[in-house]
Amino acid sequence: SDPDLVERARAARAALGDRAFVLGHHYQRDEVIDFADVTGDSFKLAQRAAARPEAEFVIFCGVHFMAESADILTTDAQQVVLPDMAAGCSMADMAEIGQVEEAWAVLEDAGIAGDTVPVTYMNSTAAIKAFTGRHGGTVCTSSNAQVALRWAFDKVGGVDGTGKVLFMPDQHLGRNTAVLQLGMSLDDCVVFDPRKPGGGLTAQELRDARMILWRGHCSVHGRFSERNVTDVRAKVPGVNVLVHPECKHEVVTAADLVGSTEFIIKTLDAAEPGSSWAIGTELNLVRRVAAAHPDKQVHYLDSTVCFCSTMNRIDLPHLVWAMESLLEGRVVNRIVVDADDAHWARVALDQMLALPG
Numbered sequence: 030s031d032p033d034l035v036e037r038a039r040a041a042r043a044a045l046g047d048r049a050f051v052l053g054h055h056y057q058r059d060e061v062i063d064f065a066d067v068t069g070d071s072f073k074l075a076q077r078a079a080a081r082p083e084a085e086f087v088i089f090c091g092v093h094f095m096a097e098s099a100d101i102l103t104t105d106a107q108q109v110v111l112p113d114m115a116a117g118c119s120m121a122d123m124a125e126i127g128q129v130e131e132a133w134a135v136l137e138d139a140g141i142a143g144d145t146v147p148v149t150y151m152n153s154t155a156a157i158k159a160f161t162g163r164h165g166g167t168v169c170t171s172s173n174a175q176v177a178l179r180w181a182f183d184k185v186g187g188v189d190g191t192g193k194v195l196f197m198p199d200q201h202l203g204r205n206t207a208v209l210q211l212g213m214s215l216d217d218c219v220v221f222d223p224r225k226p227g228g229g230l231t232a233q234e235l236r237d238a239r240m241i242l243w244r245g246h247c248s249v250h251g252r253f254s255e256r257n258v259t260d261v262r263a264k265v266p267g268v269n270v271l272v273h274p275e276c277k278h279e280v281v282t283a284a285d286l287v288g289s290t291e292f293i294i295k296t297l298d299a300a301e302p303g304s305s306w307a308i309g310t311e312l313n314l315v316r317r318v319a320a321a322h323p324d325k326q327v328h329y330l331d332s333t334v335c336f337c338s339t340m341n342r343i344d345l346p347h348l349v350w351a352m353e354s355l356l357e358g359r360v361v362n363r364i365v366v367d368a369d370d371a372h373w374a375r376v377a378l379d380q381m382l383a384l385p386g
């Protein structure tokens with residue numbers, strides 16, 4: 030990147046000192062990660078968001094729903110800044126609060142709402158986290174989806190009972206976790222399509238289901254295919270295929286290992302020198318992992334899949350602009366969740382943070 034800009038970034042970061050706390054998600058660009066005080070997956074960043082209560086500003090290098098969660102988890106005096114407001118998430122946009130409320134009414138009409146626990150992926154708006162908190166559910170991330178689902182099913186009679194989970198908004202994480210980790214069958218899962226009346230399901234289909242999966246997906250991970258796995262196995266004998274659980278079920282089933290971004294990093298750290306890996310997740314992270322392990326062969330699962338375009342909105346110019354503005358006394362791009370949503374979203378986030386590790 031531009032050396033002048035790097036210099037300005039260093040100067041601004043030094044001038045802010047302890048007044049700022051910079052968090053960076055693993056999918057951020059290298060030029061941004063260089064300035065992060067803490068890097069992590071979405072779970073670790075939620076755990077650490079409140080770690081520096083004395084910092085006036087939490088600069089969140091990630092996407093909008095993560096910055097909202099940071100605002101909810103930090104003190105009222107702290108101000109959370111997202112360096113580019115266009116850093117959203119197409120998956121989070123696939124579930125709107127009005128649609129979720131309508132879906133709940135459909136479950137009520139089918140007579141199953143009392144037997145259903147909502148579980149929302151971190152990748153959702155604060156309003157949906159608040160809905161989840163109001164209805165006794167929990168937030169989860171890709172690193173604790175299994176424990177979160179077990180906890181939710183335990184509230185309604187256990188994994189082997191008849192209770193249900195409404196899982197939003199990533200159908201793949203929900204299905205992969207229920208089938209591969211909880212031992213449910215694909216037939217236990219139905220997909221609720223918010224664009225269709227009644228979700229496109231009959232009341233009987235809803236009553237028979239155990240996992241009601243919101244029709245949402247990640248546009249980056251959704252592009253990996255089973256074919257990519259077959260191709261890399263043919264090309265690289267002995268390759269270990271490691272994918273994120275936002276990938277489609279057939280991709281995760283064909284892979285050797287599945288886990289969150291933090292799991293992917295730890296797995297490569299522990300891997301044997303000389304071993305070969307094909308990784309199915311966002312490209313900034315895979316490149317960084319490859320650079321950190323020159324003694325291991327690291328391949329990208331599909332060379333045509335690109336970066337997460339919204340994660341990439343946060344670049345050095347935006348970070349410098351945000352930091353220099355704070356130094357000039359202007360709090361730009363502040364993320365504020367309204368008090369009522371923040372209260373109930375915090376209930377669901379705290380429930381996640383209290384789940385057994």
Ligand code: 13P
Nearest residue numbers: 070071170171172289290
């Ligand atoms: P994790 O950080 O939980 O691995 O999730 C990946 C992701 O898609 C974040 O947007």
Ligand code: SF4
Nearest residue numbers: 118119120247249337
């Ligand atoms: Fe959203 Fe997917 Fe990008 Fe994560 S990688 S922020 S889920 S679009």
